[in-house]
Amino acid sequence: MKNPLAPKWLEERDLNSLDPKIWPRTAKRNSQGELEVGGVGVRELIRRHGSPLYVVDQEDFEARLMQTKRAFSDAAQRHGTSAKLYYASKALLTSDVVRWVEQAGLSIDVSTGGELAVALAAGMPGERIGLHGNNKSLVEIGRAIAANVGAIVIDSELEIERIASVATAQGKTQAVRLRVNSGVHAHTHEYLATAREDQKFGIAISDVPHLVAKIRSHSHLKFLGLHSHIGSQIFVVDGFIAAAERLLDLHAELLQGGDVPELNLGGGFGISYTGADRPMPIAEMAERISSAVANKCQQLGIEIPKLAFEPGRTIAGPAGITLYSVGTIKDVQVSDAGAAATRKYVSVDGGMSDNARPALYEAEYSVAIASRTSSATPALARVVGKHCESGDIVVRHDYLPSDVAVNDLLAVPATGAYCFSLSSNYNFLTRPAVVAVKSGSTKVLIKTETEQDLLARDAGLSEGTGN
Known part of the structure; x- marks a missing residue:
C-alpha cells in the first residue's frame, strides 16, 4: 500500500537504478555498487574534497x-x-x-x-x-x-x-x-x-x-x-x-x-x-x-x-549532482487525512545554504544512496539540512532504502544549475567546493570554503582593526 504522505506523482522504483532523464550521462554504479561520475567514485571525491560537494560531469x-x-x-x-x-x-x-x-x-x-x-x-x-x-x-x-x-x-x-x-x-x-x-x-x-x-x-x-x-x-x-x-x-x-x-x-x-x-x-x-x-x-x-x-x-x-x-x-542542470553525508535519521509518525503514516527524516551535512530552490520555489528533487546499493524495502523519506529552519529541505518527497544509515553518502541529481549560484553562508556554514570530473580525472572549479575564510571577512577579527 502506498504511503499516504507520498504525492500522487511519486512512484516506487528500483532504488539502485539511475534514471538517465535525471542523472548525468556518465553516472553509473561500479561493481561494488558505488556511484561513479566521469569515471570517479563518490567516496574518492568526498575523501579529496570534503562533504557536501558539488560535482559537474564535464x-x-x-x-x-x-x-x-x-x-x-x-x-x-x-x-x-x-x-x-x-x-x-x-x-x-x-x-x-x-x-x-x-x-x-x-x-x-x-x-x-x-x-x-x-x-x-x-x-x-x-x-x-x-x-x-x-x-x-x-x-x-x-x-x-x-x-x-x-x-x-x-x-x-x-x-x-x-x-x-x-x-x-x-x-x-x-x-x-x-x-x-x-x-x-x-x-x-x-x-x-x-x-x-x-x-x-x-x-x-x-x-x-x-x-x-x-x-x-x-x-x-x-x-x-x-x-x-x-x-x-x-x-x-x-x-x-x-x-x-x-x-x-x-x-x-x-x-x-x-x-x-x-x-x-x-x-x-x-x-x-x-x-x-x-x-x-x-x-x-x-x-x-x-x-x-x-x-x-x-x-x-x-x-x-x-x-x-x-x-x-x-x-548546466542535468550535468551536476550534489553529494552529502548522512548525519542523523528519525522516523516521524504523521497523521494525514486521518491515516497514520511514517516519514523518514534523513539529515545531511548541507541544506538550504547549498540548495535554496526547495525553500524558495518548493522545488522537488530526487535522491539516491551513492556509496552502496541496497536490497531493503523503500521508505518514504525527506532529506533535510542542518540549518535552524523547518523549511530547510533538500529533497521533499522521495524513497530511500529503509536501511539508510549514518555516514551513507547521498547524491541529489540535477543540481548543476542555480545551486552553487544561490549558495550562501547561512548559519555560517561554509560553501562546498565545485569539482569537474571527466575521463577519470578531477578538476577543482571552485575551492572549498573554510571557516577561516568566513572569519577573515569579519573586520572585528582582522588584525589592526580598531586597536
Whole structure:
C-alpha cells in the first residue's frame, strides 16, 4: 500500500537504478555498487574534497552545450535564418565554465558586473557577451562598453540615456536590445514567471515604439531588436510561441522606421528533476519555436530575423549532482487525512545554504544512496539540512532504502544549475567546493570554503582593526 504522505506523482522504483532523464550521462554504479561520475567514485571525491560537494560531469556539460547549440542552429537554418546562443551564466558560472562555453562556440549572458568580470577574466571575447539587468550601474555599463560587449539589454527608459551617455563619452557605438514584457504567462512557479505585467522586468508593449524611436535618435546606439523572457523551468512551447508572435507584430511595426535585425526569445527551458517531470526535448522545442516564427513572419510579409536564445538550466542542470553525508535519521509518525503514516527524516551535512530552490520555489528533487546499493524495502523519506529552519529541505518527497544509515553518502541529481549560484553562508556554514570530473580525472572549479575564510571577512577579527 502506498504511503499516504507520498504525492500522487511519486512512484516506487528500483532504488539502485539511475534514471538517465535525471542523472548525468556518465553516472553509473561500479561493481561494488558505488556511484561513479566521469569515471570517479563518490567516496574518492568526498575523501579529496570534503562533504557536501558539488560535482559537474564535464563531458555531459560540454555535450549539452553542443546539443543545444545544434538544436537551435539547425532549426533556424531549416526556416531560412540563423540562431545565436548565449549561455545564461547565472545558472552556473566559473572561469572553466566560461572556457567550455567559449570553446563550444556559444556566447554568454551576464547580468552583473561580477558575472561580466568572470567572463572577461576567463577570456570570453567582449563581442560574445550580452549584458542584462534591471538596474545596471554606470560603472557596470562603462565596463561593458569598454570591453566591447556585443549587446546590452535595455530594461527601462532611464537606461537609454544612461547607456547612450557612456557610449558617447567613450566614442563608441553600442548595440542594444529592448526587453519587452510580453504579458505571456508561462506555465511555471509564480516567482519564476518573468513576463507578467506587474513585475520588475521589461517594457510594456505599448511603450515600445516610443522607446525604440528614442534609441534610434542616439547616434551612439545601434538597435538590434526586441528581447523577451517569459520565465524558467518551462516544459511546453506554447508560451514561447505566444510571446514570439506578440513581439513579431511589434517587430513588423518597427521595421517601418529602420532595421531590426534580431529577435531574442530568451531562455527558461525546463529539465527533469524527478521521474515525473516531462519537459519537451530541446530539439523539438527549437523546431517548434523556429517554425512558429517563420509562419508568423510569412503572415506579416516580413523577412525572418536572426534569432537569439539564452539557455542555462538545460545545459548546466542535468550535468551536476550534489553529494552529502548522512548525519542523523528519525522516523516521524504523521497523521494525514486521518491515516497514520511514517516519514523518514534523513539529515545531511548541507541544506538550504547549498540548495535554496526547495525553500524558495518548493522545488522537488530526487535522491539516491551513492556509496552502496541496497536490497531493503523503500521508505518514504525527506532529506533535510542542518540549518535552524523547518523549511530547510533538500529533497521533499522521495524513497530511500529503509536501511539508510549514518555516514551513507547521498547524491541529489540535477543540481548543476542555480545551486552553487544561490549558495550562501547561512548559519555560517561554509560553501562546498565545485569539482569537474571527466575521463577519470578531477578538476577543482571552485575551492572549498573554510571557516577561516568566513572569519577573515569579519573586520572585528582582522588584525589592526580598531586597536
